Amino acid sequence: MKHFAIAIDGPAGAGKSTIAKMIAKKLNIIYVDTGAMYRAVALYCINHGINCRDKESVEKILDQIEIKIQYIDNVQRILLNNEDVTDKIRTQEISQGASDVATIQAVRIKMVELQRNLAKTVSVVMDGRDIGTHVLPDADLKIFLTASVEERANRRYKELIQNGIECNLSKIKEEIEARDKNDSCRECSPLKKAEDAVEVDTTGQTIQEVVNRIISLIPKQF
Numbered sequence: 001m002k003h004f005a006i007a008i009d010g011p012a013g014a015g016k017s018t019i020a021k022m023i024a025k026k027l028n029i030i031y032v033d034t035g036a037m038y039r040a041v042a043l044y045c046i047n048h049g050i051n052c053r054d055k056e057s058v059e060k061i062l063d064q065i066e067i068k069i070q071y072i073d074n075v076q077r078i079l080l081n082n083e084d085v086t087d088k089i090r091t092q093e094i095s096q097g098a099s100d101v102a103t104i105q106a107v108r109i110k111m112v113e114l115q116r117n118l119a120k121t122v123s124v125v126m127d128g129r130d131i132g133t134h135v136l137p138d139a140d141l142k143i144f145l146t147a148s149v150e151e152r153a154n155r156r157y158k159e160l161i162q163n164g165i166e167c168n169l170s171k172i173k174e175e176i177e178a179r180d181k182n183d184s185c186r187e188c189s190p191l192k193k194a195e196d197a198v199e200v201d202t203t204g205q206t207i208q209e210v211v212n213r214i215i216s217l218i219p220k221q222f
């Protein structure tokens with residue numbers, strides 16, 4: 001049977017991972033969080049005192065990094081040189097570092113190979129920045145998920161407060177804007193809507209409304 005692929009791209013905080021996880025559960029297929037792979041590379045660099053913006057140094061250590069994806073009860077775990085780092089890669093420092101290492105072509109080539117290999121073996125919902133434009137250009141459905149920067153900053157703020165983390169809304173908004181700029185203006189595989197992607201604006205929508213809309217867009221043969 002041909003494997004099925006849904007590509008979900010969009011800026012930070014648009015709700016990609018929450019939505020993609022729900023769709024994967026509903027369709028009983030695998031959710032692939034590609035951002036976690038760039039985050040793991042950033043974690044390695046930071047742990048080894050390497051500046052994530054320093055292209056030459058990052059390229060030099062790239063072959064010391066082995067990233068593997070595992071699924072435990074259908075939940076993705078990310079292994080960096082056989083260590084499970086899933087819970088260590090969600091800090092603000094790693095978010096910025098991931099956005100920096102993601103501008104380096106050699107890093108992208110390595111991550112994209114891993115992502116394509118995963119999608120060859122199973123049906124997936126894969127989220128990221130370049131899935132519809134570059135990683136899976138033949139995906140069966142492509143979604144470009146957006147939301148206003150204010151809404152994205154608010155969601156992130158609420159999430160951090162709920163987790164007991166003190167934070168500042170305007171600082172979060174600034175960080176999101178900086179990451180948007182870094183991701184959209186880079187030379188290799190910048191964040192952009194694929195020509196054949198459907199744009200879904202989640203501003204003011206509930207998660208369930210967005211999930212229902214995306215499910216309704218899945219081609220009938222699946």
Ligand code: C5P
Nearest residue numbers: 034035036038098099102128129130183
């Ligand atoms: O999606 P997430 O916020 O975890 O991604 C972290 C960073 O990794 C993004 O800001 C982006 O720079 C990079 N990324 C990418 N391509 C992807 C997924 C993530 O460049 N497919």
